[in-house]
Amino acid sequence: MTTVDARAAEVADYLAGVRAALADLPPAQLEALLEDLPEHIAEVAASDPQPLADRLGSPVSFAAETRSAAGLPAAPPPPPSSPSTVASSTAEHVRALAVAANAGLGRLLGYERATLAGPPLRPGWWLARGLLGAGWLLFLAGAISPGALSYAASPGFFAAWLIDPLALLAGAVASTRLGRVSLTNPVARALGWVVDAFVAVAIIDILWILRAAW
């Protein structure tokens, strides 16, 4: 490829880029705007040896500046990723509803938004999930093999009555510590989700047992 060909290709590419960035304009307006741009860019390329983008900026920014100087509206924002406008307007409604609910519930809780109440409540949840998780584990251990705990607590090792409170305390401490670390550590955050899921199952199970007991 000769230098001349390369330069011509550069001009063609640049023009295509500008045209693409203006593609939202009505065809007549687009043609009127671009009418002598090929000539103009060719002049620039012929008289200024530096790469076009160095002198003119990117095709997108050139298009934006041309548009604004020509008094045409700015390019619309990129289309939403959802496949249809109907879907996107539905999504918009849902979003608006969520924002309103967030504000309403927040007022009820004494916060500007309900989501703002989340962070201060986190340590409470960490504590609760630690207690619940440990309690459930104790319960399971007792249910699966009733003898195991009393064996672990057998003579001289532990007093049996100490097992439950110590396990609960350990659960609460571990869970709180994990929660604190998970604020900055993604691995801990993932682990926290596993614990959350485990405790959610425990809660459902406990509710089930309570219901059966009634």
Next chain:
Amino acid sequence: MRSSVRYMDPTQLLKGVLDLAVLAVLHTEDGYGYDVLRRLRSAGLDDVGDASVYGTLRRLYQNGVLTTYVVASDEGPHRKYYALNKAGRDQLAHSAKVWRSFSATMDSLLTEPGVSA
């Protein structure tokens, strides 16, 4: 750009007067797009951009204050020249008057005692 100290930005100033500058250049002599740009720059408007001048020419043309004609050239592309028509000369005269009055006001503000640099 956000900063606590804001100096005057010539590109911002230019936006308001680019029409007038382009009309003035074309009043002196008809010109094609790249030529108009070069003349603006050599007149001292170093910051003026290709896209701004190009877009301004297209808008002035669409607004009916410029006419165009094509001049064939032996070597290189044909060139489209822009020229002022009657409406363009009127707009130039009117805008020039507005600019002179504005500029005189700014000058007198800046020559108040204590402001002079």
